[in-house]
Amino acid sequence: MANLTVRNVPDDVHRALRAQAKAHGRSAEAEVRQILGDALIPSNRLHLGDALAALGRQLDLSDEDVDALESAHDLTPQSSPG
Template sequence: MAMLTVRNIPDEVHRALRVRAAQHGHSMEAEVREILESVVSPEGRVKLGSLLAAMGRQARLSDEEFAVFEQVRDKAPAHPVSFE
């Protein structure tokens, strides 16, 4: 795992982190990890699969149209395009 060093944290922020960590029963390091993770990985983000499923519901595809997506696609590599 990667490491991160943060310098020049104001004393008030350091105290607040220490108090918050104690309230949650964490070390300061664990508390900072949790804060950073929650900020960069919000739970409300839309995932690609969910977005595509919603688009399919809005399109109101018939069973025959939907079956096209379930077909096994040819796994052979594509041939390069020739412009000659």
């Protein structure tokens, strides 16, 4: 995990951060991690594996169907044009 140092945080922002952290039962550092995570990584983001599994269920694909798709897949490297 990376470390992050934030300098020159205004006193009123620091006080508000500590108050919010206390209200959530966390340290100020844990509160900052939560705030950053909430702001930068949306909870409704698409997880590709979950989406593919849901699609397979929706299409009612069997293991045999997946095997057939894999065996038909051309693994030959694509040549560059020209």
